[in-house]
Amino acid sequence: MSWFIHKEDIAYISAGAKFLSSGGGGDTKIAAYLLLSAMEEDDVIEVKTAVEMADEWVVPVAAAGSTVLMKEDLPAGEEIVKALKEYESVSGRKADAVISMEIGGINALTPLLAAFKCHLPVIDGDGMGRSFPELEMVHFYHAGIPAVPLAACSKDETLVINEAKHVSRTLKEFMFQQDGYCHFACFGAAGSRMRAAMVPGTLKLALEIGKILAQNASIWVKVQQLRHAFFQSVYGEMEIAFAGKIRAINRWFEEKMLVGALELAGQMEYHKQRAKLYFQNEFLSFQIPDACHCTTPDLIIFVHYETGLPVAVSELREGMMAMVLTVKAPGLYQTKKMLAQTGPEMFRIPNQFLQKETAGRRQQGENWH
Structure with a gap:
Protein backbone atom coordinates (compact mmCIF):
# COMPACT_ATOMS: atom_id res chain seq x y z
CA MET A 1 0.00 0.00 0.00
CA SER A 2 1.11 3.55 -0.69
CA TRP A 3 2.36 5.72 2.16
CA PHE A 4 3.43 9.31 2.66
CA ILE A 5 6.63 11.13 3.52
CA HIS A 6 6.16 14.11 5.85
CA LYS A 7 8.55 17.00 6.35
CA GLU A 8 9.72 15.55 9.67
CA ASP A 9 10.76 12.34 7.85
CA ILE A 10 13.36 14.06 5.65
CA ALA A 11 16.04 14.08 8.36
CA TYR A 12 15.48 10.37 9.01
CA ILE A 13 15.72 9.46 5.31
CA SER A 14 18.86 11.60 5.04
CA ALA A 15 20.55 9.68 7.87
CA GLY A 16 19.36 6.31 6.56
CA ALA A 17 20.60 7.09 3.05
CA LYS A 18 24.02 8.00 4.44
CA PHE A 19 24.08 4.67 6.28
CA LEU A 20 23.27 2.74 3.08
CA SER A 21 25.89 4.65 1.06
CA SER A 22 28.85 2.62 2.39
CA GLY A 23 30.79 5.81 3.02
CA GLY A 24 30.10 7.57 -0.29
CA GLY A 25 27.15 8.96 -2.21
CA GLY A 26 27.65 12.61 -1.36
CA ASP A 27 26.42 14.77 1.50
CA THR A 28 22.71 14.04 1.99
CA LYS A 29 22.29 17.33 3.85
CA ILE A 30 22.43 19.24 0.53
CA ALA A 31 19.27 17.66 -0.88
CA ALA A 32 17.65 17.58 2.57
CA TYR A 33 18.15 21.34 2.87
CA LEU A 34 16.52 21.95 -0.53
CA LEU A 35 13.54 19.76 0.40
CA LEU A 36 13.06 21.27 3.85
CA SER A 37 13.20 24.80 2.46
CA ALA A 38 10.52 23.95 -0.13
CA MET A 39 8.09 21.95 2.03
CA GLU A 40 5.51 23.41 4.39
CA GLU A 41 4.76 21.63 7.65
CA ASP A 42 1.66 19.88 6.30
CA ASP A 43 3.09 18.95 2.87
CA VAL A 44 3.49 15.27 1.99
CA ILE A 45 5.07 13.20 -0.78
CA GLU A 46 3.22 10.08 -1.90
CA VAL A 47 5.22 6.87 -2.04
CA LYS A 48 4.03 3.93 -4.16
CA THR A 49 5.26 0.41 -3.48
CA ALA A 50 6.44 -2.07 -6.10
CA VAL A 51 3.25 -4.13 -5.93
CA GLU A 52 1.20 -1.08 -6.94
CA MET A 53 3.18 -0.45 -10.12
CA ALA A 54 1.54 -1.33 -13.43
CA ASP A 55 1.65 0.64 -16.68
CA GLU A 56 2.61 4.06 -15.34
CA TRP A 57 5.79 5.57 -16.84
CA VAL A 58 8.49 5.65 -14.16
CA VAL A 59 11.57 7.84 -14.62
CA PRO A 60 14.75 7.52 -12.52
CA VAL A 61 16.33 10.86 -11.61
CA ALA A 62 19.65 11.69 -9.98
CA ALA A 63 22.43 14.15 -9.31
CA ALA A 64 25.94 13.38 -10.53
CA GLY A 65 29.38 14.90 -10.11
CA SER A 66 31.26 16.53 -7.26
CA THR A 67 29.19 17.07 -4.14
CA VAL A 68 32.11 19.12 -2.78
CA LEU A 69 31.54 21.63 -5.59
CA MET A 70 27.81 21.29 -5.02
CA LYS A 71 28.25 22.40 -1.40
CA GLU A 72 30.31 25.40 -2.51
CA ASP A 73 27.75 26.42 -5.15
CA LEU A 74 24.40 25.07 -3.99
CA PRO A 75 21.83 24.14 -6.65
CA ALA A 76 18.67 26.22 -6.77
CA GLY A 77 16.47 23.14 -6.54
CA GLU A 78 14.95 23.58 -10.00
CA GLU A 79 17.68 21.73 -11.92
CA ILE A 80 16.16 18.29 -11.35
CA VAL A 81 12.76 19.62 -12.48
CA LYS A 82 14.32 21.01 -15.66
CA ALA A 83 16.04 17.68 -16.35
CA LEU A 84 12.78 15.75 -15.89
CA LYS A 85 10.81 18.15 -18.11
CA GLU A 86 13.50 17.96 -20.80
CA TYR A 87 13.40 14.16 -20.62
CA GLU A 88 9.63 14.24 -21.10
CA SER A 89 10.04 16.55 -24.09
CA VAL A 90 12.66 14.46 -25.92
CA SER A 91 11.16 11.06 -25.05
CA GLY A 92 7.59 12.02 -25.77
CA ARG A 93 6.56 10.31 -22.51
CA LYS A 94 5.16 12.10 -19.49
CA ALA A 95 6.44 10.85 -16.14
CA ASP A 96 3.79 9.31 -13.91
CA ALA A 97 6.26 8.68 -11.08
CA VAL A 98 9.97 9.02 -10.29
CA ILE A 99 12.43 6.64 -8.64
CA SER A 100 15.95 6.87 -7.24
CA MET A 101 18.99 5.66 -9.19
CA GLU A 102 20.75 4.85 -5.90
CA ILE A 103 19.42 4.85 -2.34
CA GLY A 104 22.87 5.56 -0.86
CA GLY A 105 23.67 9.24 -0.30
CA ILE A 106 22.23 12.33 -1.92
CA ASN A 107 20.30 10.44 -4.61
CA ALA A 108 17.89 8.97 -2.09
CA LEU A 109 16.55 12.51 -1.69
CA THR A 110 16.92 13.87 -5.23
CA PRO A 111 13.79 12.06 -6.52
CA LEU A 112 11.85 13.31 -3.48
CA LEU A 113 12.61 16.88 -4.55
CA ALA A 114 11.51 16.12 -8.12
CA ALA A 115 8.38 14.37 -6.89
CA PHE A 116 7.43 17.23 -4.59
CA LYS A 117 8.00 20.00 -7.11
CA CYS A 118 6.31 18.12 -9.98
CA HIS A 119 3.42 16.74 -7.88
CA LEU A 120 4.33 13.14 -8.66
CA PRO A 121 4.54 10.02 -6.50
CA VAL A 122 7.95 8.48 -5.83
CA ILE A 123 8.52 4.72 -6.01
CA ASP A 124 9.77 2.87 -2.91
CA GLY A 125 12.93 1.40 -4.37
CA ASP A 126 16.04 2.23 -6.39
CA GLY A 127 18.50 0.88 -8.91
CA MET A 128 21.43 -0.05 -6.65
CA GLY A 129 20.47 -0.71 -3.04
CA ARG A 130 23.55 1.29 -2.03
CA SER A 131 25.91 3.81 -3.69
CA PHE A 132 28.20 3.25 -6.67
CA PRO A 133 29.99 5.81 -8.89
CA GLU A 134 29.13 4.72 -12.45
CA LEU A 135 25.96 4.81 -14.54
CA GLU A 136 26.66 1.27 -15.79
CA MET A 137 26.45 -0.01 -12.20
CA VAL A 138 22.73 0.78 -11.98
CA HIS A 139 20.67 -2.40 -12.24
CA PHE A 140 18.26 -0.70 -14.65
CA TYR A 141 21.12 -0.83 -17.17
CA HIS A 142 21.67 -4.56 -16.69
CA ALA A 143 17.94 -5.26 -16.84
CA GLY A 144 18.00 -3.99 -20.43
CA ILE A 145 16.22 -0.67 -19.87
CA PRO A 146 17.72 1.84 -22.36
CA ALA A 147 19.78 4.64 -20.81
CA VAL A 148 18.75 7.01 -23.61
CA PRO A 149 17.27 9.42 -24.08
CA LEU A 150 19.10 11.07 -21.22
CA ALA A 151 18.44 14.69 -20.27
CA ALA A 152 20.86 16.55 -18.02
CA CYS A 153 20.78 20.08 -16.64
CA SER A 154 23.27 22.31 -14.88
CA LYS A 155 22.33 25.76 -13.60
CA ASP A 156 22.70 27.28 -17.06
CA GLU A 157 22.93 24.53 -19.67
CA THR A 158 20.99 21.50 -20.89
CA LEU A 159 22.33 18.32 -22.50
CA VAL A 160 20.35 15.66 -24.37
CA ILE A 161 21.98 12.32 -25.20
CA ASN A 162 20.21 10.13 -27.74
CA GLU A 163 23.04 7.74 -28.63
CA ALA A 164 23.71 4.88 -26.20
CA LYS A 165 27.40 4.73 -27.13
CA HIS A 166 29.64 6.57 -24.64
CA VAL A 167 26.62 7.90 -22.72
CA SER A 168 28.45 7.82 -19.38
CA ARG A 169 31.53 9.58 -20.76
CA THR A 170 29.42 12.25 -22.47
CA LEU A 171 27.53 12.91 -19.23
CA LYS A 172 30.79 13.24 -17.26
CA GLU A 173 32.24 15.65 -19.81
CA PHE A 174 29.13 17.81 -19.58
CA MET A 175 29.04 18.04 -15.80
CA PHE A 176 32.72 18.88 -15.44
CA GLN A 177 32.45 21.54 -18.15
CA GLN A 178 29.62 23.14 -16.19
CA ASP A 179 29.50 23.47 -12.40
CA GLY A 180 31.25 20.17 -11.65
CA TYR A 181 27.87 18.55 -11.15
CA CYS A 182 24.51 18.20 -12.87
CA HIS A 183 21.07 16.66 -12.48
CA PHE A 184 19.69 14.17 -14.98
CA ALA A 185 16.84 11.83 -15.91
CA CYS A 186 16.99 8.61 -17.94
CA PHE A 187 16.12 4.85 -17.88
CA GLY A 188 12.39 5.60 -18.19
CA ALA A 189 10.22 2.47 -18.32
CA ALA A 190 6.75 1.16 -17.67
CA GLY A 191 6.05 0.28 -14.07
CA SER A 192 5.78 -3.45 -14.77
CA ARG A 193 9.27 -3.46 -16.30
CA MET A 194 10.73 -1.17 -13.62
CA ARG A 195 9.37 -3.43 -10.89
CA ALA A 196 11.50 -6.32 -12.19
CA ALA A 197 14.62 -4.12 -12.44
CA MET A 198 14.58 -2.27 -9.10
CA VAL A 199 15.64 -3.02 -5.53
CA PRO A 200 12.29 -2.75 -3.72
CA GLY A 201 11.57 -1.21 -0.33
CA THR A 202 14.81 0.75 0.04
CA LEU A 203 13.20 4.15 0.65
CA LYS A 204 11.13 2.74 3.52
CA LEU A 205 14.26 1.03 4.84
CA ALA A 206 16.23 4.31 4.76
CA LEU A 207 13.44 5.95 6.77
CA GLU A 208 13.42 3.12 9.31
CA ILE A 209 17.22 3.18 9.66
CA GLY A 210 17.16 6.93 10.22
CA LYS A 211 14.59 6.59 12.99
CA ILE A 212 16.69 3.90 14.69
CA LEU A 213 19.83 6.04 14.50
CA ALA A 214 18.00 9.06 15.96
CA GLN A 215 17.15 7.24 19.20
CA ASN A 216 18.81 8.15 22.47
CA ALA A 217 20.08 4.61 22.93
Whole structure:
Protein backbone atom coordinates (compact mmCIF):
# COMPACT_ATOMS: atom_id res chain seq x y z
CA MET A 1 0.00 0.00 0.00
CA SER A 2 1.11 3.55 -0.69
CA TRP A 3 2.36 5.72 2.16
CA PHE A 4 3.43 9.31 2.66
CA ILE A 5 6.63 11.13 3.52
CA HIS A 6 6.16 14.11 5.85
CA LYS A 7 8.55 17.00 6.35
CA GLU A 8 9.72 15.55 9.67
CA ASP A 9 10.76 12.34 7.85
CA ILE A 10 13.36 14.06 5.65
CA ALA A 11 16.04 14.08 8.36
CA TYR A 12 15.48 10.37 9.01
CA ILE A 13 15.72 9.46 5.31
CA SER A 14 18.86 11.60 5.04
CA ALA A 15 20.55 9.68 7.87
CA GLY A 16 19.36 6.31 6.56
CA ALA A 17 20.60 7.09 3.05
CA LYS A 18 24.02 8.00 4.44
CA PHE A 19 24.08 4.67 6.28
CA LEU A 20 23.27 2.74 3.08
CA SER A 21 25.89 4.65 1.06
CA SER A 22 28.85 2.62 2.39
CA GLY A 23 30.79 5.81 3.02
CA GLY A 24 30.10 7.57 -0.29
CA GLY A 25 27.15 8.96 -2.21
CA GLY A 26 27.65 12.61 -1.36
CA ASP A 27 26.42 14.77 1.50
CA THR A 28 22.71 14.04 1.99
CA LYS A 29 22.29 17.33 3.85
CA ILE A 30 22.43 19.24 0.53
CA ALA A 31 19.27 17.66 -0.88
CA ALA A 32 17.65 17.58 2.57
CA TYR A 33 18.15 21.34 2.87
CA LEU A 34 16.52 21.95 -0.53
CA LEU A 35 13.54 19.76 0.40
CA LEU A 36 13.06 21.27 3.85
CA SER A 37 13.20 24.80 2.46
CA ALA A 38 10.52 23.95 -0.13
CA MET A 39 8.09 21.95 2.03
CA GLU A 40 5.51 23.41 4.39
CA GLU A 41 4.76 21.63 7.65
CA ASP A 42 1.66 19.88 6.30
CA ASP A 43 3.09 18.95 2.87
CA VAL A 44 3.49 15.27 1.99
CA ILE A 45 5.07 13.20 -0.78
CA GLU A 46 3.22 10.08 -1.90
CA VAL A 47 5.22 6.87 -2.04
CA LYS A 48 4.03 3.93 -4.16
CA THR A 49 5.26 0.41 -3.48
CA ALA A 50 6.44 -2.07 -6.10
CA VAL A 51 3.25 -4.13 -5.93
CA GLU A 52 1.20 -1.08 -6.94
CA MET A 53 3.18 -0.45 -10.12
CA ALA A 54 1.54 -1.33 -13.43
CA ASP A 55 1.65 0.64 -16.68
CA GLU A 56 2.61 4.06 -15.34
CA TRP A 57 5.79 5.57 -16.84
CA VAL A 58 8.49 5.65 -14.16
CA VAL A 59 11.57 7.84 -14.62
CA PRO A 60 14.75 7.52 -12.52
CA VAL A 61 16.33 10.86 -11.61
CA ALA A 62 19.65 11.69 -9.98
CA ALA A 63 22.43 14.15 -9.31
CA ALA A 64 25.94 13.38 -10.53
CA GLY A 65 29.38 14.90 -10.11
CA SER A 66 31.26 16.53 -7.26
CA THR A 67 29.19 17.07 -4.14
CA VAL A 68 32.11 19.12 -2.78
CA LEU A 69 31.54 21.63 -5.59
CA MET A 70 27.81 21.29 -5.02
CA LYS A 71 28.25 22.40 -1.40
CA GLU A 72 30.31 25.40 -2.51
CA ASP A 73 27.75 26.42 -5.15
CA LEU A 74 24.40 25.07 -3.99
CA PRO A 75 21.83 24.14 -6.65
CA ALA A 76 18.67 26.22 -6.77
CA GLY A 77 16.47 23.14 -6.54
CA GLU A 78 14.95 23.58 -10.00
CA GLU A 79 17.68 21.73 -11.92
CA ILE A 80 16.16 18.29 -11.35
CA VAL A 81 12.76 19.62 -12.48
CA LYS A 82 14.32 21.01 -15.66
CA ALA A 83 16.04 17.68 -16.35
CA LEU A 84 12.78 15.75 -15.89
CA LYS A 85 10.81 18.15 -18.11
CA GLU A 86 13.50 17.96 -20.80
CA TYR A 87 13.40 14.16 -20.62
CA GLU A 88 9.63 14.24 -21.10
CA SER A 89 10.04 16.55 -24.09
CA VAL A 90 12.66 14.46 -25.92
CA SER A 91 11.16 11.06 -25.05
CA GLY A 92 7.59 12.02 -25.77
CA ARG A 93 6.56 10.31 -22.51
CA LYS A 94 5.16 12.10 -19.49
CA ALA A 95 6.44 10.85 -16.14
CA ASP A 96 3.79 9.31 -13.91
CA ALA A 97 6.26 8.68 -11.08
CA VAL A 98 9.97 9.02 -10.29
CA ILE A 99 12.43 6.64 -8.64
CA SER A 100 15.95 6.87 -7.24
CA MET A 101 18.99 5.66 -9.19
CA GLU A 102 20.75 4.85 -5.90
CA ILE A 103 19.42 4.85 -2.34
CA GLY A 104 22.87 5.56 -0.86
CA GLY A 105 23.67 9.24 -0.30
CA ILE A 106 22.23 12.33 -1.92
CA ASN A 107 20.30 10.44 -4.61
CA ALA A 108 17.89 8.97 -2.09
CA LEU A 109 16.55 12.51 -1.69
CA THR A 110 16.92 13.87 -5.23
CA PRO A 111 13.79 12.06 -6.52
CA LEU A 112 11.85 13.31 -3.48
CA LEU A 113 12.61 16.88 -4.55
CA ALA A 114 11.51 16.12 -8.12
CA ALA A 115 8.38 14.37 -6.89
CA PHE A 116 7.43 17.23 -4.59
CA LYS A 117 8.00 20.00 -7.11
CA CYS A 118 6.31 18.12 -9.98
CA HIS A 119 3.42 16.74 -7.88
CA LEU A 120 4.33 13.14 -8.66
CA PRO A 121 4.54 10.02 -6.50
CA VAL A 122 7.95 8.48 -5.83
CA ILE A 123 8.52 4.72 -6.01
CA ASP A 124 9.77 2.87 -2.91
CA GLY A 125 12.93 1.40 -4.37
CA ASP A 126 16.04 2.23 -6.39
CA GLY A 127 18.50 0.88 -8.91
CA MET A 128 21.43 -0.05 -6.65
CA GLY A 129 20.47 -0.71 -3.04
CA ARG A 130 23.55 1.29 -2.03
CA SER A 131 25.91 3.81 -3.69
CA PHE A 132 28.20 3.25 -6.67
CA PRO A 133 29.99 5.81 -8.89
CA GLU A 134 29.13 4.72 -12.45
CA LEU A 135 25.96 4.81 -14.54
CA GLU A 136 26.66 1.27 -15.79
CA MET A 137 26.45 -0.01 -12.20
CA VAL A 138 22.73 0.78 -11.98
CA HIS A 139 20.67 -2.40 -12.24
CA PHE A 140 18.26 -0.70 -14.65
CA TYR A 141 21.12 -0.83 -17.17
CA HIS A 142 21.67 -4.56 -16.69
CA ALA A 143 17.94 -5.26 -16.84
CA GLY A 144 18.00 -3.99 -20.43
CA ILE A 145 16.22 -0.67 -19.87
CA PRO A 146 17.72 1.84 -22.36
CA ALA A 147 19.78 4.64 -20.81
CA VAL A 148 18.75 7.01 -23.61
CA PRO A 149 17.27 9.42 -24.08
CA LEU A 150 19.10 11.07 -21.22
CA ALA A 151 18.44 14.69 -20.27
CA ALA A 152 20.86 16.55 -18.02
CA CYS A 153 20.78 20.08 -16.64
CA SER A 154 23.27 22.31 -14.88
CA LYS A 155 22.33 25.76 -13.60
CA ASP A 156 22.70 27.28 -17.06
CA GLU A 157 22.93 24.53 -19.67
CA THR A 158 20.99 21.50 -20.89
CA LEU A 159 22.33 18.32 -22.50
CA VAL A 160 20.35 15.66 -24.37
CA ILE A 161 21.98 12.32 -25.20
CA ASN A 162 20.21 10.13 -27.74
CA GLU A 163 23.04 7.74 -28.63
CA ALA A 164 23.71 4.88 -26.20
CA LYS A 165 27.40 4.73 -27.13
CA HIS A 166 29.64 6.57 -24.64
CA VAL A 167 26.62 7.90 -22.72
CA SER A 168 28.45 7.82 -19.38
CA ARG A 169 31.53 9.58 -20.76
CA THR A 170 29.42 12.25 -22.47
CA LEU A 171 27.53 12.91 -19.23
CA LYS A 172 30.79 13.24 -17.26
CA GLU A 173 32.24 15.65 -19.81
CA PHE A 174 29.13 17.81 -19.58
CA MET A 175 29.04 18.04 -15.80
CA PHE A 176 32.72 18.88 -15.44
CA GLN A 177 32.45 21.54 -18.15
CA GLN A 178 29.62 23.14 -16.19
CA ASP A 179 29.50 23.47 -12.40
CA GLY A 180 31.25 20.17 -11.65
CA TYR A 181 27.87 18.55 -11.15
CA CYS A 182 24.51 18.20 -12.87
CA HIS A 183 21.07 16.66 -12.48
CA PHE A 184 19.69 14.17 -14.98
CA ALA A 185 16.84 11.83 -15.91
CA CYS A 186 16.99 8.61 -17.94
CA PHE A 187 16.12 4.85 -17.88
CA GLY A 188 12.39 5.60 -18.19
CA ALA A 189 10.22 2.47 -18.32
CA ALA A 190 6.75 1.16 -17.67
CA GLY A 191 6.05 0.28 -14.07
CA SER A 192 5.78 -3.45 -14.77
CA ARG A 193 9.27 -3.46 -16.30
CA MET A 194 10.73 -1.17 -13.62
CA ARG A 195 9.37 -3.43 -10.89
CA ALA A 196 11.50 -6.32 -12.19
CA ALA A 197 14.62 -4.12 -12.44
CA MET A 198 14.58 -2.27 -9.10
CA VAL A 199 15.64 -3.02 -5.53
CA PRO A 200 12.29 -2.75 -3.72
CA GLY A 201 11.57 -1.21 -0.33
CA THR A 202 14.81 0.75 0.04
CA LEU A 203 13.20 4.15 0.65
CA LYS A 204 11.13 2.74 3.52
CA LEU A 205 14.26 1.03 4.84
CA ALA A 206 16.23 4.31 4.76
CA LEU A 207 13.44 5.95 6.77
CA GLU A 208 13.42 3.12 9.31
CA ILE A 209 17.22 3.18 9.66
CA GLY A 210 17.16 6.93 10.22
CA LYS A 211 14.59 6.59 12.99
CA ILE A 212 16.69 3.90 14.69
CA LEU A 213 19.83 6.04 14.50
CA ALA A 214 18.00 9.06 15.96
CA GLN A 215 17.15 7.24 19.20
CA ASN A 216 18.81 8.15 22.47
CA ALA A 217 20.08 4.61 22.93
CA SER A 218 23.36 2.71 23.05
CA ILE A 219 25.02 1.50 19.88
CA TRP A 220 24.25 -2.09 20.91
CA VAL A 221 20.52 -1.38 21.08
CA LYS A 222 20.67 0.37 17.71
CA VAL A 223 22.60 -2.50 16.11
CA GLN A 224 20.04 -5.02 17.34
CA GLN A 225 17.22 -2.98 15.80
CA LEU A 226 19.18 -2.45 12.58
CA ARG A 227 19.67 -6.21 12.27
CA HIS A 228 15.93 -6.69 12.52
CA ALA A 229 15.30 -3.99 9.88
CA PHE A 230 17.65 -5.68 7.41
CA PHE A 231 16.19 -9.10 8.21
CA GLN A 232 12.82 -7.82 6.99
CA SER A 233 14.32 -6.34 3.81
CA VAL A 234 15.69 -7.72 0.51
CA TYR A 235 19.22 -7.47 1.90
CA GLY A 236 21.09 -10.27 3.59
CA GLU A 237 22.04 -10.37 7.24
CA MET A 238 23.84 -7.46 8.91
CA GLU A 239 26.89 -8.43 10.96
CA ILE A 240 29.25 -6.67 13.38
CA ALA A 241 32.62 -7.20 11.72
CA PHE A 242 34.95 -5.20 13.97
CA ALA A 243 35.27 -2.56 16.67
CA GLY A 244 38.41 -0.49 17.05
CA LYS A 245 40.28 2.78 16.75
CA ILE A 246 41.62 4.27 13.53
CA ARG A 247 45.39 3.85 13.79
CA ALA A 248 46.38 5.28 10.40
CA ILE A 249 44.76 6.71 7.28
CA ASN A 250 46.24 7.17 3.82
CA ARG A 251 44.12 9.14 1.30
CA TRP A 252 44.69 10.60 -2.13
CA PHE A 253 42.72 11.71 -5.20
CA GLU A 254 42.81 9.51 -8.28
CA GLU A 255 40.70 10.21 -11.39
CA LYS A 256 38.49 12.58 -9.36
CA MET A 257 37.88 9.89 -6.71
CA LEU A 258 38.92 9.90 -3.05
CA VAL A 259 41.01 6.74 -2.80
CA GLY A 260 42.83 5.29 0.16
CA ALA A 261 43.00 2.89 3.06
CA LEU A 262 42.89 2.86 6.82
CA GLU A 263 44.06 0.55 9.57
CA LEU A 264 42.06 -0.16 12.72
CA ALA A 265 43.52 -1.31 16.03
CA GLY A 266 41.02 -3.63 17.69
CA GLN A 267 39.34 -2.83 20.97
CA MET A 268 37.45 -4.99 23.50
CA GLU A 269 37.03 -8.54 22.12
CA TYR A 270 39.03 -7.48 19.03
CA HIS A 271 41.96 -6.05 21.05
CA LYS A 272 44.53 -8.49 19.65
CA GLN A 273 43.52 -7.92 16.03
CA ARG A 274 44.08 -5.40 13.27
CA ALA A 275 41.73 -4.63 10.40
CA LYS A 276 42.19 -2.90 7.04
CA LEU A 277 39.69 -1.04 4.89
CA TYR A 278 40.15 0.11 1.31
CA PHE A 279 37.96 2.74 -0.34
CA GLN A 280 37.31 4.53 -3.62
CA ASN A 281 34.67 7.09 -2.62
CA GLU A 282 32.88 4.12 -0.97
CA PHE A 283 34.25 1.39 1.30
CA LEU A 284 35.04 -1.50 -1.05
CA SER A 285 37.05 -4.00 0.99
CA PHE A 286 37.35 -4.92 4.68
CA GLN A 287 39.79 -7.47 6.01
CA ILE A 288 40.97 -8.94 9.28
CA PRO A 289 44.02 -10.93 8.10
CA ASP A 290 43.39 -14.69 8.22
CA ALA A 291 39.94 -14.14 9.70
CA CYS A 292 37.10 -12.01 8.31
CA HIS A 293 36.77 -10.56 4.84
CA CYS A 294 34.14 -8.56 2.96
CA THR A 295 34.24 -6.91 -0.46
CA THR A 296 31.98 -5.01 -2.81
CA PRO A 297 29.14 -5.37 -3.78
CA ASP A 298 28.31 -6.21 -0.15
CA LEU A 299 27.88 -3.13 2.02
CA ILE A 300 30.66 -2.08 4.40
CA ILE A 301 29.35 0.50 6.85
CA PHE A 302 31.60 2.49 9.18
CA VAL A 303 29.80 3.94 12.22
CA HIS A 304 30.92 6.10 15.12
CA TYR A 305 31.14 3.91 18.21
CA GLU A 306 29.49 6.35 20.63
CA THR A 307 26.55 7.40 18.46
CA GLY A 308 26.13 4.63 15.89
CA LEU A 309 25.92 7.30 13.19
CA PRO A 310 27.50 6.48 9.80
CA VAL A 311 30.84 8.03 8.90
CA ALA A 312 31.62 9.00 5.30
CA VAL A 313 35.02 8.35 3.75
CA SER A 314 35.72 12.10 3.77
CA GLU A 315 34.98 12.28 7.52
CA LEU A 316 37.52 9.67 8.70
CA ARG A 317 39.97 10.87 11.34
CA GLU A 318 42.87 9.18 13.12
CA GLY A 319 41.96 8.17 16.67
CA MET A 320 38.25 7.81 15.86
CA MET A 321 36.61 4.92 17.70
CA ALA A 322 34.34 3.04 15.34
CA MET A 323 32.41 -0.11 14.57
CA VAL A 324 32.43 -1.81 11.16
CA LEU A 325 29.17 -3.37 10.01
CA THR A 326 28.72 -5.53 6.92
CA VAL A 327 25.50 -6.27 5.04
CA LYS A 328 25.02 -8.85 2.31
CA ALA A 329 23.95 -7.11 -0.90
CA PRO A 330 20.50 -7.81 -2.39
CA GLY A 331 20.18 -10.93 -4.51
CA LEU A 332 20.27 -9.09 -7.85
CA TYR A 333 24.02 -8.57 -7.30
CA GLN A 334 24.61 -12.32 -7.54
CA THR A 335 24.23 -12.34 -11.32
CA LYS A 336 27.36 -12.61 -13.45
CA LYS A 337 26.73 -9.25 -15.12
CA MET A 338 26.30 -7.33 -11.88
CA LEU A 339 29.31 -8.95 -10.22
CA ALA A 340 31.41 -8.10 -13.26
CA GLN A 341 30.43 -4.43 -12.89
CA THR A 342 30.44 -4.08 -9.10
CA GLY A 343 32.77 -6.78 -7.77
CA PRO A 344 36.38 -6.24 -6.60
CA GLU A 345 37.93 -6.86 -10.03
CA MET A 346 36.02 -3.91 -11.51
CA PHE A 347 37.54 -1.58 -8.92
CA ARG A 348 41.04 -3.07 -9.20
CA ILE A 349 41.33 -3.45 -5.45
CA PRO A 350 45.02 -4.00 -4.55
CA ASN A 351 45.94 -7.55 -3.56
CA GLN A 352 46.93 -6.54 -0.02
CA PHE A 353 43.29 -5.69 0.65
CA LEU A 354 42.01 -9.08 -0.50
CA GLN A 355 42.36 -12.49 1.08
CA LYS A 356 45.29 -14.49 -0.24
CA GLU A 357 43.14 -17.07 -2.03
CA THR A 358 41.13 -14.32 -3.77
CA ALA A 359 44.28 -12.46 -4.79
CA GLY A 360 45.76 -15.69 -6.10
CA ARG A 361 42.79 -16.28 -8.37
CA ARG A 362 43.10 -12.74 -9.72
CA GLN A 363 46.79 -13.24 -10.48
CA GLN A 364 46.03 -16.51 -12.28
CA GLY A 365 43.40 -14.76 -14.36
CA GLU A 366 40.56 -17.06 -13.32
CA ASN A 367 36.97 -15.93 -13.82
CA TRP A 368 35.96 -16.22 -10.17
CA HIS A 369 32.48 -14.85 -10.84
